[in-house]
């Protein structure tokens with residue numbers, strides 16, 4: 001005998017129900033089965049709402065009731081063949097009449113007791129199990145509808161009734177004896193000795209299934225849900241979370257008490273006592289083999305089994321000198337809370353006995369404070385106990401696992417991780433079962449804490465870098481391609497795991513925690529993308545609150561650059577191809593660097609100068625080891641490089657500029673290259689990297705273009721003016737040639753002076769043989785003083801720029817890895 005239980009989402013549409021029936025058909029082939037159903041998805045909530053409306057004396061409840069009825073009729077139509085429909089309709093209809101009568105009563109007396117509500121809720125499960133038992137007959141299964149009130153016997157705590165185990169087991173055993181048809185059973189509901197309807201608490205169908213499974217000594221209790229079993233953490237908060245194959249009852253109980261409610265904790269007890277495995281399966285993913293919950297688990301691969309959390313709690317602190325050494329204080333404290341029906345989530349008391357701390361749900365905090373202050377009114381008056389302090393907006397994170405019992409140092413490691421991530425711990429507790437270590441922290445730190453703990457304890461997944469790209473132009477596009485080739489490599493051939501989680505351009509943005517793929521990212525952006533604002537983009541990134549994120553800026557946008565500070569402050573690294581931030585005020589440049597280091601993240605921008613050529617990194621490394629930059633000479637514009645490398649005298653200067661423009665080597669308006677401003681920005685950055693606190697105005701731009709060229713409006717007018725410059729350029733060029741020199745537009749830094757100017761250089765100069773549109777840079781330093789260090793190569797183009805950006809990204813990955821390894 002095997003028990004299968006399906007929850008609301010598994011039976012939320014006729015299509016889903018068909019999948020469920022397939023599962024049942026399959027399961028009954030090998031074994032006798034019983035099937036437990038919850039109400040159809042959302043129905044319990046609807047019934048509660050309808051009842052509440054009725055109880056206010058508002059007849060609007062009738063409208064909602066009707067739409068619920070229509071929904072059930074729809075389901076019936078979709079699942080039952082025409083010739084059997086009328087019989088099923090009749091039965092559904094008569095059940096509905098009973099429900100309508102009850103609600104009418106609520107409406108008339110304007111009162112909704114817990115007892116009545118339980119009765120009303122029972123219709124949800126009764127209707128679903130009945131309709132489903134009929135639907136199964138359609139595929140030839142022999143089924144019988146069973147109302148579990150027949151054998152689940154409870155006390156009279158309506159809303160959350162306690163089951164009389166012995167009596168219920170006996171009745172279940174009696175009931176199931178000699179039945180051959182598949183029993184299709186209502187979950188969630190039971191009855192008192194007086195046969196009044198009760199419910200077992202929200203999500204109680206799991207418990208029903210477990211009770212029946214235990215009573216019948218089933219081989220297994222299969223709980224079918226809509227997720228891949230029990231996971232190491234909530235995947236909505238921790239993207240690296242993965243499904244567990246195996247977990248013990250106690251672990252599952254701890255995990256489900258906190259956060260992720262895959263299974264109701266009460267379902268564990270019956271199965272545990274009779275040692276019946278519970279299997280959590282996913283109706284939406286039949287491939288997933290399930291998480292098995294049993295007494296022992298074989299693999300103790302990880303130190304902990306999972307991490308869970310309670311998002312929102314309040315902490316109450318009772319303290320005072322009058323508490324020290326006095327017996328009975330805590331007993332009075334907790335008795336007063338029990339009387340006020342307040343559930344305590346966590347308790348700690350310092351051994352100084354000066355304070356007792358406990359956590360409750362936020363909505364109960366005020367009542368708890370009142371109850372205590374009433375209880376200790378005299379002590380408070382006498383100042384033996386101070387007032388009760390309530391701290392709000394806190395979360396609890398907990399590491400759970402059997403392994404903790406046997407392994408020292410887990411708590412130490414946990415708190416070390418929190419410390420390293422700058423997360424303040426407000427209170428801690430460890431159950432003496434050693435199955436759970438809990439830390440109370442600020443709510444704003446919750447996601448970061450969960451991710452940090454997860455990556456430290458589940459190391460396999462720990463080093464993935466989560467990347468958010470802005471800018472999908474030529475460089476961004478080439479970067480996506482290079483990164484996807486990397487991601488596709490076999491694991492042994494890469495050092496890092498990369499996950500592209502967000503991508504945006506000026507119009508659209510797209511997020512996917514499971515990763516955005518090369519094959520379809522453009523289509524997905526157009527299709528699913530939301531409209532882009534940098535604020536939303538950054539906030540989404542922040543909300544994910546992952547400790548290993550990097551923003552990559554492949555735009556030339558001031559707006560994007562203005563966000564760097566906020567991003568770095570959130571503990572997210574920035575890789576910028578965009579040079580706007582570094583060529584703004586010196587103060588801002590410095591602040592970005594400081595923010596990066598104080599937040600232990602990286603701010604990298606190798607491609608700001610000479611694209612992928614290792615210029616910035618080289619200067620940084622030299623400065624770092626104590627070298628001192630004495631002189632920089634550079635051709636840092638591919639366009640200007642090309643123009644002067646081609647300008648040899650036999651052709652007019654304007655002609656060459658026009659050719660460069662036609663070939664696409666220049667900006668659409670060539671003045672954006674010729675005005676030297678781009679070189680100014682790059683030289684400024686080089687100077688700053690060398691340690692000079694320079695502002696843009698301090699870079700002398702001795703531009704060779706006359707004002708007439710710059711002032712005219714259109715590009716055509718510009719070219720017309722440029723022709724007038726030809727004789728002068730020709731004269732300069734010829735003068736240089738006569739002296740065995742050539743002309744070159746050079747950025748230079750020497751004696752703290754930075755300038756861009758047209759120079760004539762002779763053959764001893766390292767730039768003399770420059771060709772094409774290469775960039776070149778010569779560094780003369782304390783160490784490289786006889787001849788300079790020269791770096792040369794293509795300094796533009798999507799591929800090389802993307803490769804430079806990618807190098808920075810991987811550097812962030814290495815940084816993250818180092819930090820993570822330090823944590824564990």
Ligand code: ASP
Nearest residue numbers: 038044188202203204205
């Ligand atoms: N239908 C009930 C609820 O929504 C019981 C269950 O789903 O297990 O709480």
Ligand code: MG
Nearest residue numbers: 606609611613
């Ligand atoms: Mg570079």
